[in-house]
Amino acid sequence: MISIIIPVIRPEKAARCIEAITNNACIPLDQIEILAERDTEGIGCPEMVKKLTDRAKYDNVMFLGDDTIPKYGFALIALEKMNEFPDGWGVVGLNTQDDRPGVGFNDHAHWMAHKKMLEYIPGGAFFPTDYRHCYGDDELKEIAIEIGRWTVAEDAKILHDHPVNGTSDYDEGYQKAYDDGAYAQDWKTYHLRKIDRRGFRIGIGTPLTGKTSDNRFQSSYRRAIYTFLKYDDIPPIKEYEPDVPIGEFARDIATNRNHLLTQALEDGMSHLVMTDTDQILPPDIFVKLIAHAARGKDVVIAPVHRRYDPFELILMRGEDPDRFIHVPDEECYSGKLIKVDNGGGGCFIVSMKAVLDILYPWFTLDDKTPLGGDMGEDVAFFWKLRQKGYQIWADTSIEIGHIAEVVINREFHEIWKRLSGKELKTI
Incomplete structure (x- = not known):
């Protein structure tokens, strides 16, 4: 038995969908409940899906858009797939038409899910109402995969009369659903919910550029990983390298850093070193950086000396990047956790929720200071975080x-100061 829910904004297409359901379900119609309701208040798809799910009398709930045409046998095939699960519950992805090059079909745009899945979705809705339109289906699929309750009924085919397939105009409903602002907000919501769902997890990334890294780095890096793994009750960690060709340093350092952050977001990491x-x-x-993150610090820099004159630790203070002033040496070498406004990005840990608060590209060599000066990709990144109100710390x-x-x-550095007679201006 199936409750089929159809949020409606195009009544003429909804009528066509309902006719296809009755003709193509291939199960007795008295075992199907069709709940189709027009969104007269403009509350959006997620709210409508929740509203209709709450009214559904059967445990198996199938979501279809009003712009779909289910093909012969779709309901029977979906039920047979559902019955393959232990105890007969999970999520069955339907074969929704997607004619974009290289896609083939969309396996989660439309689906059938058992109501028991609602126990595993934060907020208890198939499409959480945090979303405006997009990404709720991605979250549903991910959660089903995580608990071993996902399958796809490739023979349960759904035609999609949608602009992506060139079969429909980009009408007012589609424009509202896929508005750039709405889409960007849903993308952010999707990642924030994933981070919250998966908890404290650490990514460790190395933005490789230029020649292969020094053996001294590799040795110290593996030793640091090993030291961390010896501790009890450590959070899950995953190591990352950028998915870009290595060798073109000038612009790839920013690109590589962005790729590391993207990978960490996709995996739902709460923080990235x-x-x-x-x-x-x-x-x-x-051990130290992750401990700071566990105590709620959003951004912590591990200070690194500049490798050219004046060789200082790269830690700065000031609200204006055109007028940054170096942190005094007595603080730089105090052994304490100190507040700074900026610094070098040679090694740091950052909360991925903080990253989501700034615009992509997070790292770029194109950012300028207020006076038009160049900024390194790391200084620009920390400045953007500081502008959003995040405190930068340095251990x-x-x-x-x-x-x-x-x-x-x-x-x-001390030898250089004595030999050069130079001291840095501090505040």
């Missing part, structure tokens, strides 16, 4: 060597 590959890391670096107990012709550390 990013460390460059021209450094020597201390064994406890991941000065972490000592990283920046690999150059020599390893630049505190001792090198």
